Amino acid sequence: MDSEGSFATKSIHAGSKPRVNHSMVCPIFQSATYEQPSLDQRYEDIKYLRLNNSPTHEHLDAKIGQLENGTALVLSSGMAAITTSLLALCSSGDHILMQDPCYGASTVFATHDLTRFGMDVTFFNSFDVQSIDEVLSLLRPSTRVIYVESIANPLTRIPNMPVIIEAAKLFGERHGTRIITMIDNTFATPYLQSPLQWGIDVVIHSSTKYLGGHSDVVGGVLVTNDKAIKERSDFYRLAMGLNPSPFDCWLVSRSIKTLAARMDRHSATGQSLAEYLSKHPRVSRVHFPGLPSHPDHNVAVRQMPRGYSGMVSAEFNLSLEETKRLISSFKVITLAESLGGVESLVDHPASMTHASIPAEERRAMGLNDGLVRFSFGLEDAHDLMTDIEEALAKVLAARETSKDHTATDDKVC
Template identity: 40%
Template sequence: MSKAGFETRAIHAGWEPDPSTGAVIPPIYATSTYKQDGVGGLRGGYEYSRSANPTRAALESTLAALENGERGFAFASGLAAEDTLVRALCRPGDHAVIPDDAYGGTFRLFDKVERVWGLEYSSAPVSDVDAVRAAVRPGQTKLVWVETPTNPLLTIGDIEALAGIAHEAGALLIVDNTFASPYLQQPLTLGADVVVHSTTKYAGGHSDVVGGALVVRDLDLAERIGFHQNSMGAVAGPFDAWLTLRGLKTLALRMERHCDNAERIVDLLVSHPAVSEVIYPGLPEHPGHDVAARQMRRFGGMISFRHADGAEAALRFCERTRVFTLGESLGGVESLVEHPGQMTHASVAGTDLEVPDDLVRLSVGIESLPDQVADIEQALA
């Protein structure tokens, strides 16, 4: 299965048809505990569903297969995955480097939770290899944490180059692959040590489940994460795992449509007088275009743009769309619009990570393209 195509792995990895019934889809194992065949006699390694659950195990195996990793771990949310990872790999007094335009929830986790615990951090632009190198503290930095593309400014980091910087310093490279999804980008094959996902987004794909994931290629690292996953307990429940598995089966098809629609909407925005800047890695003028073209299959379904008439006009645009629903999150089949400065990234207001107040972020769904285009045009009019 490891050599099969992405679409085949998305459908078949992690589960064989049930030998007793022939069921081709994993059932939802809604159980908290398991009968043991004598003290310590576990059936298939299952004893308690915080430690392991067959539905979650199927999801974790599928995620590992899609990211070309050795082990996957499914969590109750993306932030639960991030917190578990930090606690597994760092100790008070250690240091991490994070993006200077990190997702607001990630920034809040590092600044308000991990920093109080004793972890120090610095921020640097993921697109600037020299800046990341300068932010690393040899002997103290344990994690170089990047998003590529970043949320919401769609900055691109060179994963292979950043892996080299992290490893030279004895640190690990962590890549949040949520915006790209495993279909468009596999960071582990480029040298990353851990991939992070909010599976709420493109992996689940239908805005009906919250979840997170980690995928690694080193088994010793997997043991450390697995211990903390079980000890901290923020695991994905069986129904959430089942919904995410269902979403992954159509990920390739959905991502192609997300990309198709996004590229056409970018064309519209670039030529519109009410738009001062379009931020999309597929544009040749995007500073990270060449790197994105090298490490991504396509450029994704996320678009950010700046309204030429300023912050109030950006807010009005967000309130006027109809096909694009005003709401947080991203990566679902439906199109979403948001104002990062007052919504997903309100936590970075007043800091060095503050985003422009005229910025609008679009998560382009898979609706009919003419309907999407007409909605953008009327909201900009």
């Protein structure tokens, strides 16, 4: 059960024994509180819903913990996991080195809230660092956390984890301190990448995405194999009341059973659509780690041998208005926030996920108005290609019609 090839088996059976009343599926324990057998019961054995220790919560904790090879804490959302980990582990005066670009909400939280609490946040290009010395030059004695994403949102860049991990360890040894490495592994999932095995200290997931996989739940996960980090994060989670409901935990547990099969399909479809888009005359650039043209392709091959997810971003040779028309013309692909579900979704980062970031900052991050992010689901890849072709044809037909009207107006004048 601990071998590399046993992920699919563990995703189905982890955390399921002993079975409750011989049930093949962990029941939903919707009780807010539980009877205590006596006044002599230890505090840690008391079950109460806000303590996140119902059998349904514990089942999901155990399942994800085994898949990530650590100890998992489930939370109410991905942002709950991010805020819990950073606020629990950092204090006023601490320095946080954060990847740029990053998920929009993470960036806003870091710049607007962590700084308000007296923390110093600086951003760095975690993708182009080639040496340990480059990372060391960015660290300070006050640096507490290095924060990165396994596949960056939305440009799909991939950080060189071994270089970052080694730099954090070396700096800590030289200065008698400890720098905690933290990664948002939402896009990769534990199936495509296992950061704890590389030496990362804290792994974060939005289980709303691929772990949940069906667009019907909001949740988050924090995973670590460090006891002190786990206890501190757990205390903060409980103090802030960031616990998910038993039903949400049950939904994620159900979905994880098919995670391996789904991620294989997502990755295969993502690869097919990325190759298709990269050859399309109306596309100037495609961002997908599985393409040899991707700047981090070699890193991706080394760190993610099973695949690269269904996340593909493309820059279309269209105006802003034409890009909006393209997105609204899809019939199979749906315009919606989020990602990682069985259905394909499309997102316009400049006006959706990263809209809270000022336009100049967005452009500096490489997020132009023509960038479109796809979360390719489990539909037939050919159907998705046809959907894109038909939507593009509609946009180009409108362009030609506009030209004809302009020419006619010129003649009239």
